[in-house]
Amino acid sequence: MYAPVKEIMTDLLKYDLSSDEALLVLCITREDIRMLTTEWNLSDEDITCVMQRLDVAYDQGADVSMVRGITEELMDERRAIRDVSVPASALQKIMLLAGSELNRLYAVAEEGGGNADAFVAEELDAMRQLQTAIDA
Numbered sequence: 422m423y424a425p426v427k428e429i430m431t432d433l434l435k436y437d438l439s440s441d442e443a444l445l446v447l448c449i450t451r452e453d454i455r456m457l458t459t460e461w462n463l464s465d466e467d468i469t470c471v472m473q474r475l476d477v478a479y480d481q482g483a484d485v486s487m488v489r490g491i492t493e494e495l496m497d498e499r500r501a502i503r504d505v506s507v508p509a510s511a512l513q514k515i516m517l518l519a520g521s522e523l524n525r526l527y528a529v530a531e532e533g534g535g536n537a538d539a540f541v542a543e544e545l546d547a548m549r550q551l552q553t554a555i556d557a
Contacts, residue, residue: 423476449475509555516551523548 422429438444454468463471507515523541530540 423472447479512551512555516548516555519544519548 422432424432433444433446436444449472451465451468451472454471455463458471461467523544526544527537527541530537
């Protein structure tokens with residue numbers, strides 16, 4: 422919302438929020454814009470135009486893609502650091518199935534004239550790591 426402080430404060434009061442409810446408010450001042458765009462040496466009129474365009478772009482707040490993008494990034498981070506436990510017997514069964522599939526892929530790559538070893542190199546490395554975990 423591009424408006425004087427008093428109008429923004431009044432607008433915030435219309436929300437039925439408890440006093441301890443967290444709220445994200447992004448404030449961008451004229452000085453912020455001036456500092457972020459020093460290479461263009463914007464006039465006051467230019468800065469006003471930038472603020473008005475930001476107001477239009479974020480009229481409804483953060484757009485869906487922004488919220489989803491940030492959330493997906495967070496979920497990726499969580500997936501990257503989580504540890505899981507799998508019974509060794511289940512992991513061995515998975516390894517057998519994966520080994521069969523790797524043999525099939527290897528044969529397909531060989532028949533197609535490609536480099537079968539290079540085609541399955543990453544998968545073979547992952548299999549070796551899993552086997553090391555099972556053997557430990």
